[in-house]
Amino acid sequence: MAGGLYFYNHVDDELRRRIEERFAQHYPELQIKVHAATLIPGEGIEVRGMTITQPGAAGPRVEVARFDEMLLACKASLSELIQHEPEFTEIRVRRPTLLATRRPDGTWSTGELLPFPQISEKPPRIVVEGGTVEIFDPLRNPTSKLSLRDVYLEVDPGVGGDNPESTTRRLHGFMVGDHVQRLEFEGELGDGGKQWSFRGTGEGLDLSPELYAALPGEVAAKLDVLRSLRASSQFRFSVQNSPDDASAIEYDLQGKIARGRIEDSRLPYPLTDVFALVRCTNQGVHISELRARNGQTAIYVREAWRRGNEANSPLFANLQCERLVIDRRLLDILPEQWRARWYDFFLEGIVNVNAIVHYDGQSWQPDVSVECLDTSFTYHKFPYRLENGQGHVRLKDDRLDFLLSTYSGADQVLIQGNVQNLYQDPGLWLEVRADRLAIDKKLLESLPPTSRAVLTSFSPSGHFRVDFEARRQPGPQQPVSRRLRLQLDHCSMRYDRFPYPIHNVTGTVEMLGDEWEFRNLEGTNDTGELRGYGRLGPTASGRELRLNISGANIALEQELRNALPLHSQRLWDNLQPRGSVQLATDIRYQIDTKQLAIGVSALPVAETVSIQPVFFPYRIENIRGELSYANGRVVLGRAPRGEIKGQHQGVDVALRGVCDLAPDGRWRLALDDLTVYRLRADRDLQAAVSPRLNPWLRRLDPASAINLSGRVELLGGGAGNQPPQAQWNMRITTQGANLVAGLPLTNISGEAHLQGGFDGAKMSARAELDLDSVTWKNMQITSVTGPARVDGEHILLGAWADKDLPQGRPRPITGKAYGGWLMSDGWVKLEATPRYGWQITAGDLDVARIGRELLPGTQSLSGKLNGGVNLRGSTEGIHTLTGTGYMRLRDADLYQLPQMVQLLNIVSLKPPDATAFTNSEADFRVDGDHLYFDRINFTGDAISLKGQGEMNLNTDVALTFYALVGRDELEIPLIPELFRAASRQLMLIHVDGKLTEPSIRRDPFPVVGKALEQLQADLQNGAPPKNPQRLGLLSPRNGSARRGGWGDRANPQSIAREPARPAQSERKGGLLR
Template sequence: YRLDRTVGTVILNNKQLTMHLTGQAGGNPVQVNGQMQLTDAGSIGHIEVRGREMPIDERLLTAMPTRGAEILERLHASGTFNFVFRQDRSPKFPKGHFNSLDIRLLDCTLKDVRFPYPLTNVQGSVVMSGDNWTLTGITGRNDTGIVECSGRLDRRSGEQGVLTLELAGSEVVLDQELRDALPVGIRRFWDDLAPRGKADFVATVKHTVGRQKTEVVLDATPHANTVSIEPVWFPYRLEKLQGKLTWNNGLLQLGGWRGVHARTTVSTEGNCRFLPDGSWHVSLSHLSADRFRADHELLRALPDGLQEVLSTVGPNGLLSIDGSLDIYSTNVAQEESKKGLCAASWDCHLDVEQGCFDIGVALNNVHGGLSLRGSTDGQRWSANGEVDLDSAIWQGIQLTQIRGPILMDQSGVRFGAMTVSDGMKPRRLSAKVAGGKIEVDGMASSSGLGGFTVAASLVDADLERIACDSRGTPHRFKGRVFGSAEISGTRAGTHSLRGHGQLRLRDADVYELPLVVAMLKMLRVKAPDRSAFGSSFIQFRVAGPHAYLDEIELAGDAISLVGNGEVGFDGDVQMTFRSIMGDAEEQLPAMKRMLGGASGQFLLLHVDGSLDSPELSTEAFPTLAAAIQKLQSQRLEKSKSRRTASRPLQPGVTSQGGL
């Protein structure tokens, strides 16, 4: 390192050498002082060189040993420094001398080639002692971030040594500049994660010089609730992130991570692997989110197919989720239109509190859970699971212990026996209702008008509880309800409904029903007991907003009624009954028709109006009335014929006969 315009003294006195020199380097003074005793074994003493505010420039790099120059070039170092170089000379040293160097960085900038994150206002101490180097108190800044560094180069650890750096950063801004400094795989993950805010970190970098091998261990934590993320594969913004991120030679581990979205808290643990081709794999375990709402913002974050199904099902209420999630990058280079497409698999449990669903029938006040396992390749997806709801309300009727299988994919939702595949035993979706049991199979399509099909059966339900729940007021109806139905339609409206079924009532006490009271009065049953009709049976068809009652039986000990009619979903009725003496259930169908035909010759009951306010009318002797009407019609025809035949008679000629 050449010094120009050097002045001073060099004194040799009886083999004692003393020097005091001052030269110029880079426009700054450099002092050289030394004292040396010359002996036959060699020189003994020291030489010390001091400089202040020296520039890091090409002259310095040229003068440095090759290894040191390469390090400075790789760091893109610039700025000024103070230094003290000392060489102690003695035959006792292996090389006859021992070098030491103390460098004080004043105002430098660094930008490592392998990690091009620029640091400014770099200060600190770099000390060389023999072949070993030590870094202490080095600090630098980038925006509001402060990075501290210490380390050492230990030649004793190997032939060419091991460089170990301890780094610590605070309030490091997660910006584009930091992103551009990361390896390719991490940059891709960064782009998909879209982090914002500031972070603190500590890192250990271990570089084996001879093998050119670098190991990095980094622990990072969000700074003061400033960090947020919004993954492109799940654009649901999470803020105030907390937790620990550990990078260990290609493996990124997440520990105790927690974030919030509005009032929702999301927490998880997991890891992420980065492969040389730029692809990555995120594995999240213990993923949980508490008390979030399935609003439009959450639905918009889901895969397209899942959005369509959940939009038609219309979940609402407070939801919680717990489980695991694995996400994979689908390819390294994606078209702009396919940005954010990722493959994924999941195994999670969804809890619902005060929720609502619409799967062809509206379920309200849903409480319970749903287990789901599924996967997606970024374009198509499927999921299967198990329904485990504690309770739900349908048309005011409470359902409990709702259990059964469910299957979802792009085509829609299937549940119960419709989820079965080859080799599997079919299971129905079942629930407890009013002391009885209901079993359901069905499907709801996500395409077109959202067609659905439901097949249900009801066994041994309590009529009184059903009546109280559905109407919201207490009733004294008694009986056990049995039935089955198959209904299909679309979400376009009730006009699309089609189906059929039957309903049976046993051990009944329905005397207080307005319709029953009115019919008993019409039949002149003045003081019937409460079991006037102990059982009933209805065979029905559904077409649009109407139920056509093809067969109706109201059976009692003394009198029974059979008939048919129709009921509108608005409660309007049109029915016709005929009476049978005795219990209709104990009579054979042929006997029922015969006795019904006989009694029907005397009285028919017509029911109109509504179920709550029925209007009844009777038709006495319907067969006799029809005969009289026919006779009157025949007499009218004969009378017309006679008048027509009498017109040709001549005036003055009279008929001899008369009627």
């Protein structure tokens, strides 16, 4: 009784202990703790606070399960429990917590709970209410935890006999969780829990990165898509362990995704409105009816699958994209080999895509059709971007076909072709056509550096038609053949090496391989028309550009001048050409060495071309002949067209020569065959010559013409605006020229040889005269020869020109006149008012010829005349003229002269005969327009006359003579027009008036008195009259008379500025007395 009472009082504790033992026997590796157990008669045993732990478990969470309340239903009473084991019909568990923790070995802690404990002979029905399942994976980084709540589970007793190990138990239930609204499931457990399978459905499953983070690692690895997916889904699933390997799990998950959004770094942009049917199994993933959008892009996946879950698992996709935006962001989802091709073309734009893609684990087999709606792209080797592309592109396996219509700006470009063996040693056919394409910066920057440099050097603009074709056969080391044909359409260009602008350019440019050919090029520049052809390609010395350009009616204007090299521009500036020419230009440019060679040939257009040199501004017009340029040399008058010819108001110029142009701007012009016909000293020539020569050039009669021929060399282009240096060797011929250079010279005919030069500051020249005829004062002088020289300050003639010769005697200028000879020397001082000196000596002049040619009437004169004159003056006027002279007449019959007959009658001689006067002498001085006769002697056998006086250039005379009986041996000056009959008595004779009609009167000897004595004394002493005014040369009405000899113009200070005179011993004719 006492024992029974004790058991009754401790029955609950005993039940608790026996329950712990029963579970511990089933789970020997686990630790079972029961807080309390109570027998409820008629219902069963109620267990509270039961925990199952795994002592010594590796990792966190040794607790496996926790049961707040468990009812073990049975009909046993207390006595029955004491007597035998109860038969439980149901186990009802309320608010259990199942803690599934992944162990370091990959197993789960809950795996220790299977199979379920055997607490009765027949498996009871199990009901779980309000349960919680926590799935914890500490092996994942970071750790993951997934909680399922409100778990309801029913496990039926099972079928299969009395052996629990062979009993298959069915279960079903539902639950909710953090990421699922409701999960219903059912399944079977067999073989004592070793075999199991489950299936079920889920609603309101929120697929998200948070769900991905909560999943165990091995499950998350197979659902990587959840990292970027947010969607609501419904699904059904089945999962079981393998019959052959209980640890191997087989699963089949099928679901529907709706209202999804995918944001994946592997995608170029987020996808929204995602809908798809998805099935995941151990064999892979299968997707169908996938739809998604991104802005205007719509994506349709009819079918896609991946067999396996490895990185190289085979996959297949059949998809369609509408208005897919292609840009750099799309690169990341492309296979590597496709990505490399994208960089070849930099494709962007909007396309429609139909793609069937298969990957066998090693290679891709694509069949992609692309409809280009609005695309742009550029080829990396020719980065000329094309836009607004429309057309079709198809990639099937390793073959790419394309047909596109694109635009560059407003210009359409058609592209078609294909690529075979796309991924290795491809074959290529490409054709590009454009009817009109702009030459602009975009095009130039697309060319390879070498081609760009060449084409940019032409500064091209305008439009052209293009036809391009490229071909390559498949296989290793196969060359690419390229052919490009450009048809220029009213383009413009300006070559920087010869920047002459050309407009309206048409023609053909063709590239074949590495060679370019230019054909039928035509263009204009104002009225000029140009044609050309050329080539760019390899030569033995490297790549060379060669252009041949011919031009018609090319204007010689500033544009052409600016196109020339610097040295040519300076020559142009010095010559100032105008007009139009025909051009032929040969341009060669070595691209590797950057060496340029330009050859130019020019022919003036008839009657249009002229030049007016800056250094000699004498305009030459109507220039004809060929001019050529090559390698810095200009050739003037190249054969066979002969010489260069031009005109200036009746003056003809012809020449041949060369002009060498140095890179620093200097130039050398050598005219080896210069000829000038009919050159006149007109105003144009006077304005062109040096200011020092201008006053003397004015003294040439403008109607007089001279001819020049010989060689001229000019050097110019130095620093500053210095005039060119010059050298010349010329032959000058003239016929009938007139010159006033101190003394008037007319009817000059003959030639002179002129050599000299100009050093930029001073001119020096030497001439040899060889004149046929010169007229002075109606006196013709023939065979005029002798030297002349210009030294920059003087013009020197005769001995003055020869005085500095290292050897030989100075030579005068010599000539012939009236059967005799003449010698002359002279100089001109080149200053503001030029001064000059002139010395002439005459000998053996035939008086008879002088009489016939100079004196009126008929005379039978004879005799020889000798004389000389030394004159000095300036171009200021005749009033500056001074000098001295003399005349000697021998064996002359002066009695033939009418004036002499009149004079002889005055002195009352008998009619004149051969013994009248035979010799005469006169010494005179020149002062302005006056001649002062210091001594005049007429000597004859019967009578002699002596006198003195003066005369002006108007032939007004004032002479005084006295007569002597018999021959006087003194010198008698000759004044040929002063003779009149004289009486036989000695007397003074006065001659006044005009020389041709003199008034002669006598003054008897007694009347003259002292005057006669004084006159005789003066004549014997050779002195001038002490009072010349007594001679009455000019009356007041005729102006004041000039007096004196050299005056101020002969003072030492004045003579010091004149050239040094030759030594007296070197002179012929004794001019300096």
